[in-house]
Amino acid sequence: MGDFNDWDPYAHPMRPQDGLYRVSLTMITDQSACFRYLADGGVWFDDVDADHHDTRGGHLRPTPARPDPDPGLQVGRARVLV
Incomplete structure (x- = not known):
């Protein structure tokens, strides 16, 4: 979870x-x-492979998504796999 979902643990559950x-x-x-x-038991931890870290956690800089047959669909967006 992170600032992209207001730190809501239910917004983007990992499967x-x-x-x-x-x-x-x-x-x-x-x-x-x-x-x-956020692991079981309320334990927080950071991803050691994040682009950088500060007191709030790890930070990722999204990379542009692969080109789509319609390039206009991908403008200004990226996929992030966490």
Whole structure:
């Protein structure tokens, strides 16, 4: 969860897929996202592979999505896999 969903633990729940928990989001490309993981028992932790960290958590800079047959559909958006 993070600033992109007002730190709501129910907004984007991670689901198990191939033995890993994943979530995929579409975000604005010019905005970094601050996020942390919330584990069972209320334990918070940061992703060591985040682009950078501060006192709020890890930050990711979204990368542009792959080109679509209609490039206008992807303008200003990126997919983030956490």
